[in-house]
Amino acid sequence: MPKVKESTKARTRKVRFTVTLPQADEVALTGDFTQWTPEGIPLHHDGQQEWYIHLDLAPGDYQYRLRVDGEWRDHPEASRKVPNPFGTQNCVLTVD
Numbered sequence: 511m512p513k514v515k516e517s518t519k520a521r522t523r524k525v526r527f528t529v530t531l532p533q534a535d536e537v538a539l540t541g542d543f544t545q546w547t548p549e550g551i552p553l554h555h556d557g558q559q560e561w562y563i564h565l566d567l568a569p570g571d572y573q574y575r576l577r578v579d580g581e582w583r584d585h586p587e588a589s590r591k592v593p594n595p596f597g598t599q600n601c602v603l604t605v606d
Contacts, residue, residue, distance in 0.1 A: 522566040523605050529585055532559040534578050539563060541574025541600070550577055573600040 531537055540550030543565070553561035573592065576583045584591065588601035 522568050525565045525567050525603075525605055526562060527553075527565055527603070528560050528562045529553070529576065529587065530559050531561055531578060531586075534561065536577075536579055537561040538577040539574060540577060541572055541603075543567060543572050543574070548577065567603075567605045569605050572603045572605070574603055575600055 527539060529537065537553040537555075538550035539553060540546055540548065544550055551563055551565075553563045555561055573594075574585070576585055582598070584599065585601045588603075590602040590604070591599040592602055594600045
């Protein structure tokens with residue numbers, strides 16, 4: 511499951527999105543909150559195994575995928591997925 515830490519800011523929450531991908535050189539997050547742009551939002555590397563980004567998101571469910579070294583990938587720690595029109599699945603991030 512994605513790790514989420516949140517703090518209230520108006521109607522949005524500060525969400526720390528993380529993924530463990532030790533072999534990756536580049537990781538980007540894309541989804542309905544980025545209009546599915548292929549370049550997405552580049553994640554930062556912590557110098558170890560974790561990639562992360564802080565997002566401001568309103569409460570709700572967000573579908574997303576990862577672009578790892580230019581290829582579409584599932585989030586290996588996602589606990590919820592839904593089918594997409596491409597015959598694969600989108601991961602779901604829930605912000606409370």
